[in-house]
Amino acid sequence: MSYFLGDSTIVNMGIGGDFSQGLLRRLEPIALLQPKKIFVLIGINDILKRLPIDEISKNHLTIIHALKEQCPTATIYFQSVMPINNDYHVVGKDGRMPTHEVNNEIKQLNQLLETHCANERIYYVHIYDALANDRGQLMHGLTYDGLHLDNNGNQVWTTLIRPLIH
Numbered sequence: 001m002s003y004f005l006g007d008s009t010i011v012n013m014g015i016g017g018d019f020s021q022g023l024l025r026r027l028e029p030i031a032l033l034q035p036k037k038i039f040v041l042i043g044i045n046d047i048l049k050r051l052p053i054d055e056i057s058k059n060h061l062t063i064i065h066a067l068k069e070q071c072p073t074a075t076i077y078f079q080s081v082m083p084i085n086n087d088y089h090v091v092g093k094d095g096r097m098p099t100h101e102v103n104n105e106i107k108q109l110n111q112l113l114e115t116h117c118a119n120e121r122i123y124y125v126h127i128y129d130a131l132a133n134d135r136g137q138l139m140h141g142l143t144y145d146g147l148h149l150d151n152n153g154n155q156v157w158t159t160l161i162r163p164l165i166h
Contacts, residue, residue: 010165011035019045020059024066031070038067039125039161041079043113044147047105057112064120076122077164080110082131085138088146103136127160 013030015022020042030038040063046056060078067076083103110128117124131153133139138146142153149157 014041017045018042019049019051020056020063021046023063024059027063027066027070030067034071035074037075037077037165038071039077039079039164040067041081043081043109044084044106047081047102047109053105053108053112056109057116060109060113061116061120064116064122068120068122077125077161078113078117078122079125079161080113080128081106082149083128083136083138085133085140085143085146087137087140088143100136103132107136123164125161125164127157130156130160 011033013026015026023040023042042063043056043060046059047053064076064078067074083106086102106128110126114124114126131138131142131149138153142149142156144150
């Protein structure tokens, strides 16, 4: 992350394959750092695991409350969950999931997250549309597997959040 953003002071505490419940259990090290700004992007693995959207949304809200309590001076940015592209055979817990189904769930979750952010007076960063093609899927040329961003995708993403960092 710091490579793409050109800032060695940025600490990436994300863990590949993590779930919102896992992040909830790992908030203490974040609080110990008392960062000025916190950027959160989590939820796609929960959807692929077929957790109910309401449960994921509840976890998002719990994360927001915990961060506000444990890092009271931090500015918090929650990023929308990115679309997927099933042309690359992204699979969930129960096998291949239809892209439209997953992306519809992502949109539902993002709407709930945007509402939470407004209610809690934290920032919501809508990145979904900048990464989606006209079919609402993660654009080819921005991903190597339909789920994760490649270098081009990371460039698009960092262009969206870089102005918020400093």
